[in-house]
Amino acid sequence: MLGAWLSQPVFLCGWIPEKCPKTAKCAAGVFNVCQLERLMAHELNDTYPVRPPSICALLAQAIDSAGDAILIIDANDRVVWANRAFARLSGFQPHEVIGEHCATLRAQTSPADCYSALRHSQPSHMGTWQRELCSVRRDGTTYIADEIVTPLWDQGGKLTHFVAVLHDVTRSKEALQxxxxxxxxxxxxxxxxxxxxxxxxxxxxxxxxxxxxxxxxxxxxxxxxxxxxxxxxxxxxxxxxxxxxxxxxxxxxxxxxxxxxxxxxxxxxxxxxxxxxxxxxxxxxxxxxxxxxxxxxxxxxxxxxxxxxxxxxxxxxxxxxxxxxxxxxxxxxxxxxxxxxxxxxxxxxxxxxxxxxxxxxxxxxxxxxxxxxxxxxxxxxxxxx
Ligand SMILES: Nc1nc2c(ncn2[C@@H]2O[C@H](COP(=O)(O)OP(=O)(O)OP(=O)(O)O)[C@@H](O)[C@H]2O)c(=O)[nH]1
Known part of the structure; x- marks a missing residue:
C-alpha cells in the first residue's frame, strides 16, 4: 500500500546510491522525504557531478499518478494534499479541498469519521486503520470507499499527518445491495x-x-x-x-x-x-x-x-x-x-x-x-x- 510505505523512512534511504557517504547514517535515522532531499543535496554535491532528481518531485509525481485516491490530512483534520485519482473519484479538484475540514467530504458528518478520532482506536498490526466510508462527490452524489489510513509521525514521536488511500467500492457495494x-x-x-x-x-x-x-x-x-x-x-x-x-x-x-x-x-x-x-x-x-x-x-x-x-x-x-x-x-x-x-x-x-x-x-x-x-x-x- 502506498500509504503504508510513505511512512517507512528505510525505503527512502534505500534510494541513496552506494557512494553516499551518509548511507549508514541515513539507514539508521528517521527522515521525512524533504529532510532526506535536503540532506542529499547538501552531502552529495561533492560526490555527484550531476544533482540527483528531486525526491520530493518524484514522489509527488508518483503519488499524483497512483490509481487509488490519496489524501494527506493534518492532525487537525484539514486536507493538505489530494491526488488526481481523488479528483476523478470525488469530482473535487485538489485546490477545492486543500485547507478544508475532512468532514466536508463525508456524506454524514460524524465526529468518528474524522481522522483525528482514529487515534483513540486500535490500529491494525501494520499500524494502519482500515474502514469503509460513505463520502460525497462534488455533484452531491455519494460513493463508498475502502480507506486505509496511515499516520505520519515526526522525529519527536508526535503525530503530524494522516495518509488516506481510498479505493472506490461503490459498484461492488451496489451490486451486493x-x-x-x-x-x-x-x-x-x-x-x-x-x-x-x-x-x-x-x-x-x-x-x-x-x-x-x-x-x-x-x-x-x-x-x-x-x-x-x-x-x-x-x-x-x-x-x-x-x-x-x-x-x-x-x-x-x-x-x-x-x-x-x-x-x-x-x-x-x-x-x-x-x-x-x-x-x-x-x-x-x-x-x-x-x-x-x-x-x-x-x-x-x-x-x-x-x-x-x-x-x-x-x-x-x-x-x-x-x-x-x-x-x-x-x-x-x-x-x-x-x-x-x-x-x-x-x-x-x-x-x-x-x-x-x-x-x-x-x-x-x-x-x-x-x-x-x-x-x-x-x-x-x-x-x-
Ligand atoms: N417464466 C419463467 N420461468 C422460470 C422462471 N424461473 C424458473 N423458470 C423455469 O421454471 C422451470 C422449473 O423447472 P422444473 O422444476 O424442472 O419444471 P417442472 O416442469 O415444473 O418440473 P417438475 O417440478 O418436475 O414437475 C424451468 O424451466 C425454469 O426455466 C421465471 O422467473 N420465469
Whole structure:
C-alpha cells in the first residue's frame, strides 16, 4: 500500500546510491522525504557531478499518478494534499479541498469519521486503520470507499499527518445491495424472496420456542411448469407465476407469509397456526387452488402443484431442517404423481436432505426423539374451505 510505505523512512534511504557517504547514517535515522532531499543535496554535491532528481518531485509525481485516491490530512483534520485519482473519484479538484475540514467530504458528518478520532482506536498490526466510508462527490452524489489510513509521525514521536488511500467500492457495494434486495424480495411476483422467508422462519422458530404455539412450513413446487414455458414462451410462464403467487396469497391469513423460493418453488410460512389440522387444510387448499386452470393471455393453462408440510419442532428445529423436511414431503407428493399434499414423515428414508443444508446428526436425533405427530395429509383432497 502506498500509504503504508510513505511512512517507512528505510525505503527512502534505500534510494541513496552506494557512494553516499551518509548511507549508514541515513539507514539508521528517521527522515521525512524533504529532510532526506535536503540532506542529499547538501552531502552529495561533492560526490555527484550531476544533482540527483528531486525526491520530493518524484514522489509527488508518483503519488499524483497512483490509481487509488490519496489524501494527506493534518492532525487537525484539514486536507493538505489530494491526488488526481481523488479528483476523478470525488469530482473535487485538489485546490477545492486543500485547507478544508475532512468532514466536508463525508456524506454524514460524524465526529468518528474524522481522522483525528482514529487515534483513540486500535490500529491494525501494520499500524494502519482500515474502514469503509460513505463520502460525497462534488455533484452531491455519494460513493463508498475502502480507506486505509496511515499516520505520519515526526522525529519527536508526535503525530503530524494522516495518509488516506481510498479505493472506490461503490459498484461492488451496489451490486451486493441489489443481490440482497433480490434475495429478500422477488421482483417478478412481489412476494418475499428466499433470504427474507428464511429470516422470518428463523425468528418465528424463536417465538414458537417461547410461546409453544404451532409453527408450520409448506413447500410448494409446480408440476409441469416447464411445459408452459416451452409451449407458450417465458412471458406467459411469468404471468402464470404471478397468478400462482396471488392464488397462494388467497389461501393464507395476513400474519402468514408466501415467498417465492426460486424458479417454480414457493414457501408458505404459518408462524402461528391454530392447529395442525388447519395447517393441513391450508396445504390441501393450496393444491386445490393451483389445480384450477390459469387464464393468461388468450389461453387457459392447466397446472398442478406438489405440496409438503413440516411442523416445528417435530420435523426440524432450525429453518434449514424444517425447510428440508417440507421439501422432502413435497418430493414424496411429486413421486406419487403430483397434484397432492404430504406431511413430512420422519419414518421415511430421507431422500433430499441437504438441498438447503445437511441436518446435523444431533438435530436429526432430536427430531426422531421428538413428539412426532401421527397426523397425515390426505393426498389431493380438500377438507373444508
Ligand atoms: N417464466 C419463467 N420461468 C422460470 C422462471 N424461473 C424458473 N423458470 C423455469 O421454471 C422451470 C422449473 O423447472 P422444473 O422444476 O424442472 O419444471 P417442472 O416442469 O415444473 O418440473 P417438475 O417440478 O418436475 O414437475 C424451468 O424451466 C425454469 O426455466 C421465471 O422467473 N420465469
Amino acid at each position: 441489489k443481490e440482497r434486495l433480490l434475495a429478500s424480495q422477488d421482483m417478478l411476483t412481489g412476494l418475499a424472496g428466499r433470504a427474507r422467508v428464511t429470516e422470518l422462519l428463523t425468528s418465528a422458530i424463536a417465538e414458537a420456542q417461547q410461546s409453544g404455539r404451532i409453527l408450520s412450513v409448506l413447500f410448494v413446487d409446480l408440476d409441469g411448469f416447464k411445459k408452459i414455458n416451452d409451449s407458450h414462451g417465458h412471458s406467459v410462464g411469468d404471468a402464470v407465476l404471478k397468478a400462482v403467487a396471488s392464488r397462494l396469497q388467497s389461501v393464507i391469513r395476513c400474519s402468514d407469509t408466501v415467498a417465492r423460493f426460486g424458479g417454480d418453488e414457493f414457501v408458505i410460512l404459518l408462524p402461528t397456526v391454530a392447529s395442525r389440522r388447519v395447517a393441513r387444510r391450508i396445504g390441501m387448499h393450496a393444491v386445490d387452488q393451483l389445480s384450477q386452470p390459469f387464464a393468461v393471455g388468450i389461453g387457459r393453462h392447466s397446472l398442478s402443484a406438489s405440496v409438503g408440510l413440516a411442523f416445528f419442532p417435530e420435523h426440524g428445529r432450525s429453518s434449514e431442517s424444517l425447510l428440508n423436511s417440507a421439501d422432502e414431503a413435497m418430493y414424496r407428493a411429486k413421486r406419487q404423481g403430483g397434484s397432492q399434499f404430504q406431511v413430512a414423515d420422519l419414518a421415511a428414508e430421507p431422500m433430499h436432505h441437504g438441498r438447503f443444508r445437511e441436518i446435523s446428526a444431533v438435530e436429526h436425533s432430536a427430531d426422531l426423539n421428538g413428539s412426532h405427530t401421527d397426523e397425515r395429509g390426505n393426498p389431493g383432497t380438500l377438507v373444508g374451505g
